[in-house]
Amino acid sequence: MTRYSPCQPNITGSGTVAANPVLTDKAVIQTFDLTKYYGNFLAVDHLNFSVQKGETFGFLGPNGSGKTTTIRMLVGLSKPTEGRASILGYDILTSMAEAKRSIGVVPDVSNLYDELSARNNLLFMARLYGVARDLREAKADELLKIFGLYERRDDPFGTFSRGMKRALTIAAALIHSPKILFLDEPTTGLDVVAAQSLRNLISNLHSQGQTIFLTTHYLEEADRLCDRIAILVKGKIIKIDTPLELKNSAKGKAAIEITFTGNIRTRLDELSIKIPGTKIYALDDDKVRICGGDPAKIFEGAFQFAKDAGIGLEFVNSIRPSLEDAFMRITGLSPKIMAIEKTGR
Amino acid sequence: MWQDDLRAVYCIALKDMRTYYLKPPAISWGVIFPVVWILAFYLRNPGNFEDLIPGLIAMTILFSTTAAEAVVINFELKLGSIERLLLAPISIASVLIGKVLGGFIFGLIMTAILTIASSIYLGLHPNALLLTAIAVPSLLVFSSLGAFFSVAVKEVFEAQTLLNLPRFFMIFLCGVVYPISAMPKWLQDLAYILPLTYTVDGLRRSFYLSSTSSMFTDLLVLIVFFIILIVPATRLLEKKFE
């Protein structure tokens, strides 16, 4: 194996991402062709990215795109098949034990101990990380208050609602005041209210200077929380940019949503013949989003299509570019695949 | 750092004591089972019940520790809590040793209660020092045996079921009930490669104080068994996180 210094990566034959790791002395996570195979299956494909101090960096990708696999490698629960990464300057292959002292991890499942009370769970983690005895209790109580669980501190974790479990799992990851917080799908499986309140907490951590690496399959979550987003599809980073830039890249292209009065899912080909030079995404049986092209031509073509098909137009909306449009344009995937709900624990 | 690892071993063992050892699987397999056997033997042959005491202590050691390990390791592998432990700056080996130590303490308490109670009730006077010198390494051996089976399988019930194989083999072959010397030669040979043989032998000697010098061999063999069980168990657990 060739030696390297964290500041001078030798990026060889990656070519998957335009953005090479931004190398500043503020980079706290850097990966170099980080790769994971499960047998012959390529789960994570030569990732190159870096995360800066104080930044919230998001991995946005559909189910099975390799988000969890990447986090597991970065936190030492799984070994990369190829490539390297450094966390706070420590090589994950050789110095993970040192790195672990300064990272906090929220796994994709809330796996604290059901039988222990909220407070005892935090105290156990504090002891495990060697937090000084006189700090432990104060820190645990502080976190319980921040996460709104102080009143329930003596109740067993097992009796908590899903949102409370998630919140306590985040609190547990912060008990040793880590420099980097890893969050694997923090809000998956939560109801809207619980998810919003958790996002507020994460956003507060960010404003206090906490470096955060999070994964999500919610576009709005990535948009709201992240300074930069890496879009991950099938183990590959397709694009890394700020939410604003991603949205801007979709600007200038008309995005028009049309709802028809009948099912047109099987007739998308006919529609696309009528409006050439555009990309059409089925949003529903009777609803499409059309990107690109000239709006006037799109209206005309769509109208013609509806007439030929013997159906009507119900709604026509012109859409302001959102992260969804950017996502569609960049990945060629419908954002619907991101909405496939999983049940979280 | 070794301080981290030492602290982790202690935290994990302590937490397991608090959270698991009052759970039904640990109690039923670890305590009720040996107690039922004891009752069965007592009812069948109340006359020379004393003779059976060392064997019954050995059985308690065997069942309490193996049952405990199957619970603490399999539950946590399944729920992902073992992963949580591995997020801390500690080695996989110390996580496993913490688990083994928890089972050891649980077994130690069970064994102590049984030994003291039966000795007082039957008026026996074992040599406490020699008894401890055999019981302690034995508890470590069987706790590691439980750990080994638990990391090798996926489900709690699989570990308990698979563990029954060596457990029952040992009950019948290692002198718990029938003296080894009364068995055919090939079964005797088999008995000598099973750890419980040395536990039973050592415990008997600490009760009857007969040729206690050979207890040193028992102790040594038990330590060897401990090592040859804990090392591959650690390897198997490490393999799960590659």
Ligand SMILES: Nc1ncnc2c1ncn2[C@@H]1O[C@H](COP(=O)(O)OP(=O)(O)OP(=O)(O)O)[C@@H](O)[C@H]1O
């Ligand atoms: N232990 C494993 N053995 C074999 N394949 C695995 C293993 N873990 C993950 N995979 C596969 O690797 C791919 C990436 O999985 P990963 O869990 O990283 O995806 P993800 O982006 O976290 O998805 P999700 O949104 O469902 O959590 C998937 O196709 C998955 O089936």
Ligand SMILES: [Mg+2]
């Ligand atoms: Mg995942």
